[in-house]
Amino acid sequence: MLDPFLQALADILTQPTLLALSLGGVMLGTILGALPGVSSTMALAILLPVSYPMSPEHAMVFLIAVFSASVFGGSISAILVNIPGTPGAIVTQFDGYPLARAGKAGHALSYALFASTIGGMIGLAILVVVAPIIADAAMSFRSPEFAMATVFGLTMLAYSSPGSTFRGILVGALGLLCGMVGFDALTDVPRFDFGFAFLQSGIDIVPLTVGLFGLAEVMRNLGSRQAGAEGVPAIGSILPPWRSLVRLTRPMLRGSLIGTFIGAIPAAGSAIAVAVAYAQEMRLSKTPERFGRGAPEGIAAPEAANNACVGGALVPMMTLGVPGDTMTAVLMGALLLHGLRPGPLLFAENPGFVGVIYGGLFFAVAATLACNLVLIRAIVQVMRTPMHILMIGIAALSVAGSFAIRNSINDVYIMLFFGLVGYVLGLLRLPAAPMAFGLILGPILEENVRRALIVSRGDWTVFIDRPIALVMLLLSLVALLYPVAAMGWRRLRAARNGTGRTEPLRQTDG
Amino acid sequence: MASPSIPGPQSAPSDGGAAPAAAAAQPSTPLRDLLVGLFFLAWAATGWLSVATNEQIFSDLYAGLDPGPALMPLLVLGAVTLGAVAILASGLVRLLRGKAGPGTGGGSPAAEEGGLRRHLVPLGLLATLAVYPTIMEAIGYLAATAFFVLGWILALTGWRGLAGRGERGLALAVALVSTALIVGILYLGFVVVIHAPLP
Structure with a gap:
């Protein structure tokens, strides 16, 4: 279990290309994560084309570094300008920003940085221990289980996305349809090609994700004219007193555990994990009134949880092929792009590659700590880039990136189409993530069904005769029906309370 | 869970194109329901059109052991159609009910979001991006990209707000330098490192 991991780590440290890719990924991830308006998902999506020509190992080390570092990067803008750079950093600003206002921005950043490192390492450790066990258990999976795992994953992603689960699943169904474009894998019959030759080879993952998560976000940002991070305060001294860090050990450990386990639940994700970690610290604290006014625990626990989520979210993605959130969905797209299908077979057939993921993540977490301790002041300078310049740059990058995948102008048009689709989805308050997920998993679902x-x-009873497949199907149904049932229950209760409340009112009126 | 109240975030970035959490928590208006229903229906109609005109796709539906290439498209299209109709129906019902009762009609999304003007810049960007590949093939990648980036940065800088020649000169310098940086990074990344045959 540990040999491939150590081997991969040794490779990163001794091969200049791998080392450069990982460090470059960490720097890019930190900066992109720190920029308001660029989420971890967007960072991964716009850098996915860059990783395309690399070998699978190189691409994974690079993307994992971007992913892991962008999670910390998000907290930089949360602390300095009170805008979370990534959704997982939402809670960090509650106490980070007041500390920065008090002239202790450097200390706040350090709390976040050390908590991120500990969270990332604990998340990774649990991933290394738990993943092989789950993968082992999943070795009995056959086509019915894989098909149901896909349905389960899609439902969970729709459930975790904002808005109605039902509508999220419908968006996922649109993704499934996009995944069917082109020649059918079993019979070579072309489908949904509308007479265009370029659609017969199918819709590639890259133009779709770049359009949905890159261009559509750029359009949304330009439309809302969200302020950039121009008013960055001075950082002050970076290293806080050693004792104050030691005092944060327990909050960090608690946050890490909460983050890993919530991150591993496909329906949850970092935004929930950080909220739970914050609430937990507040409840355990003897002085809860300090929270929201710059309590170091209020930064440390959620930041540890946020970064522990990375390891947690990789558990279902690597072992079952079910991504826990949008970021791991894009990562899974990258794996499939390189011909590697995550799932129990990955562990059996390609243990070396699993080691690369572990090693890449370990190095990325360590490098994020080192790079930020040394370079944080320079990184903060980059944040002063005006928003609109950055967005136009990302638009140009989206075009070049989608072209470079297959050297085809048609992919640029596909990317633009999904940029528009993503923008419309946003206007209609529909989540975009299930669509990407549908495209990624569509072919796997169809093949297995x-x-x-x-x-x-x-x-058809084959899907309910097998217990694991049945459980996943039932869980999907629960996730789908629960919000409906809960809303019905609330309405029923509100109706009762409503009649109960109107009567006394009438009495006072009369 | 009895968690202590957590202050609301100032502004949350949307992750993966999803609507900001605060906005998504609001109940959908009937008009938006109708638009959502129509959105899904348009996808389904396009899909059905393609399936209906595809003769090959049905050739081996349940002909052999493999259920054939039509099975999944039919299942998924059926689901999308049913879902679209359900959302449309609920939107219609709520709209009619809202009209009956005073003051409960849903505000139009355009009005609640500050008019159609806010879509001008995003759609303008999309429009220029749509012609950008053609220009790229005509005058080459570098020139087209420089033109596109510089034009948009200048357009977005907001000339009217800048007073006097000094500020405008500075804005122009910033735009030129950032254009050079962006084009340089893209050229280095895609042409020099990845060898993408950009025109």
């Missing part, structure tokens, strides 16, 4: 039906000779 059809294979299961071939084996069962067309008998």
Whole structure:
């Protein structure tokens, strides 16, 4: 279990290319994460094309570094300008920004940085221990289970996305349809090509994700004219007193555990993990009134949780092929792009590659600490870039990136189409993530449904005869029906309370 | 869970194109329901059109053991159509009910979000991006990109707000330097490192 990990780590440290990719990924991830308006998902999506020509190992080390560092980067803008750079940093600003206002921005950044490091390492450690166990258990998976795991993953992502689960699933269904464009893998029959030759080879993951998460976000930012991070305060001294860091050990550990486990639940994600970690610290604190006014625990616990989520979210993605959030969905897209299908077979057939993921993440977490201790002042300078200049740069990068995948102008048009789709989705308050996920998982779902039906000779009960498949199907149904049931229950209660309240009112009126 | 109250965030970046959490927490207006329903229906109609004109796709539906390439498209299109109709129906019902009762009609999304003007810049960007590849093929990648980036940065800088020649000169210098930086980084990344055959 540890050999491939140590081997990968040794490779990163001894091969200049890998070392440069990882360090470059960390720097890019920190900066992009710190920029308001660029989420971790967007950072991954716009850098996905850059990783395309690399070998699978190089691409993974690079993207994991971007992912991991962008999670910390998000807290930089949360602390300095009170705008979370990434959704997971939302809670960090509650106490980070007041500290920065009090002239202790450097200390706040250090609390976040050390908490991130500890959270990231604990998340990774739990990933290394738990993933092989789950992958082992999942070795009994056959086509019906894989098909249901896909349905389960799609439902969970729709459930965790803002808005109605039902609508999220419909957006996922649109993604599934996009995944069917082109030649059918089993029969070579072209589908949904509308007579265009370039659609027969299918819709590539890259133009879709770049459009949905890159261009659409650029359009939204330009439309809302959100202020950039121009009013960055002075940082002051960076290293806080050693004793104050030691005092934060427990909040960091608690946050890390909460983050890993909530991150590993496909329906949850970092935004929930950080809120739980913050609430937990507040409840345990003897002086809860300090929270919201610059309490170091209020930075340390959620930041540890936020970064521990990275390891946690990789557990279902690597072992079952079910991404826990949008970021891991894009990472999974990157793996599939390189011909690697995450799931139990990855562990059995490609333990070396699993080691690369572990090693890449370990190095990235350590490098984020080192780079930021040394370079944080320079990174903060980059944040002063005006918003609109940055957004136009990202738009130009989106075009070049989607072109570079297959050297085709048509991919640029596909990217623009999904940019528009993503923008419209935002206006309609529909989540975009399930669409990308549908495209990524569509072919896997179809292949497994059809294979299961071939084996069962067309008998659909194959999906409910097998216990694991049945459980995943039932859980999906629960996630789908729970919000409806809860809303019905609330309405029922409100109706009762409403009648109860009107009567006394009438009495006073009369 | 009895968690202590957590102050609301100032502004949350949307992750993965999703609407900001605060906005998503508001109940959907009937008019938006109708638009959402129509959005899904448009996708379904496009899909059905393609399936209906595809003769090959049905050739082996349940002909052999493999259920064939039409199975999943039919299932998913059916689901999207049903879902679209359900959302449309609920929107219609709520709209009619809202009209019946005073003051409960849903405000139009355009009005609540400050008019159509806020879509001008995003859609303008999309429009210029749509012609950018054609220009790229005509005058080359570097020139087209420099033109596109510089034009947009200048357009977004907001000339009217800048007073006097000094500020404008500075804005122009910033725009020129950032254009050079962006074009340089893209050229270095895609042409020199990845060898993408950009025109």
